[in-house]
Amino acid sequence: MEKHIILLPGDGIGREIIDSAKQVLTAIASEYNHRFTFEEHAIGGNAIDDYNTPLPDKTVDACSKADAILMGAVGGPKWDANPSHLRPEKGLLGIRKQLELFANLRPVKTISSLLYASPLKEEIVNQADMLIIRELTGGIYFGTPSERTPNGVVDTLRYTREEIERIVERGFEAARIRRKHLTSVDKANVLESSKLWREIVEDKSKEYPDVSVTHLLVDAAAMKLVTQPSFFDVIVTENLFGDILSDEASVLTGSLGMLPSASLRSDGLGLYEPVHGSAPDIAGKGIANPLAMILSAALMLEHSFGLVDEAKEIERAVNDCLLQGFHTADIHIPGGVQVGTKQMTEAVLENVTTKSISDSICKSYV
Ligand SMILES: NC(=O)c1ccc[n+]([C@@H]2O[C@H](COP(=O)([O-])OP(=O)(O)OC[C@H]3O[C@@H](n4cnc5c(N)ncnc54)[C@H](O)[C@@H]3O)[C@@H](O)[C@H]2O)c1
Ligand SMILES: CC(C)[C@H](C(=O)O)[C@@H](O)C(=O)O
Ligand SMILES: [Mg+2]
Secondary structure (H helix, E strand, C coil), rough: CCCEEEEEEEEEEEHHHHHHHHHHHHHHHHHHEEEEEEEEEECHHHHHHHHHHCCHHHHHHHHHCEEEEEEEEEHHHHHHCCCCCHCCCHHHHHHHHHCCEEEEEEEEEECHHHHHCCCCCCCHCCEEEEEEECCCCCCCCCCCCEEEECCCEECHHHHHHHHHHHHHHHHEEEEEHCEEEEEEEECCCCCCHHHHHHHHHHHHHHHCCCCCEEEEHHHHHHHHHHHCCHCCCEEECCCHHHHHHHHHHHHHHHCCCCCEEEEEEHHHHHHHHEECCCCCCCCCCCCCCCCHHHHHHHHHHHHHEEEHHHHHHHHHHHHHHCCCEEEECCCCCCCCCEEHHHHHHHHHHHHHHCCCCHHHHHHCCC
């Protein structure tokens, strides 16, 4: 298979970890006889520096023509205080909106060797296997007006019926092929948008009699996520709630550095990026966890290219590394070996090529 992939390294650790994903994809391509070509473009703070905009037109053009897009992360203190039209997040929000990447999939699954990496109790963490589906191109992130007024400030939360319907449908479809339980998260006791959201979920549920539905208010959902994660199979929710809940859910896996994501358009075009940001506090130190980025590449193989075996191969290689005890500074594995970004990537590469847990790799790093 021949595929052209756009790389958007972005800022901070984004640049450090995107190379890890590229190396792993190259190894997979050679193993399975595919040809992946890569083309790099600017987005975020570095694009502001070079092109005076966080989202240059040529980045959008290249992304629209690509088979898939892999992104690191954007932002950092150098740019975060800029006037709003230049904030690097506008680059990220801009590309999501312009490419209509409305369905954001954020799988959260505990890996057995990371049971002790979470501050939560082992028996709670052990049960986490959920898919958070976050609406990504509507809601308060994109409503207008969003501005300072003489007396204060206004942000606008707007959703069309169609925007809610298409994401809710994604939720039902995903639940149908998983454990058939959909939790819809809203704030229907307060917000009009959530009342409509809940009505639409109820209507749609008639088309999916095999899927059971629970409505949860977002505050209660936040509590349940860390006290009874086994309750959740698929969560579907609006943009802002999904942003907050997915960072919270990362605690179940031990680190934000473990969570991948896929942002999809209805025709399958996808942008794949870790859930975390550019981590300015550790940027440039060579210690960032590359696994969320590498697992995002696996999501790309599965969702955009239909390469399920290859995606599983990456997941297996990541699991094997952790079983061998390799971990970056953000996670703790008792008796394990702490390594940096580069060595963690090498460990994944070694596991991709050896196809089984290898003793030699343990010896080479201990
Ligand atoms: N998708 C994105 O591009 C994205 C997502 C979130 C935040 N941001 C931006 O990133 C910048 C920093 O934001 P923040 O500090 O609130 O969130 P962040 O996700 O960058 O970092 C939060 C904490 O998690 C740690 N962390 C994150 N990823 C890690 C990894 N791979 N390995 C090890 N540790 C990791 C960081 O060191 C930090 O302590 C801001 O400009 C923000 O707007 C971008
Ligand atoms: C950087 C920010 C705009 C972004 C969001 O809120 O969507 C991030 O937190 C994410 O989760 O992808
Ligand atoms: Mg976020």
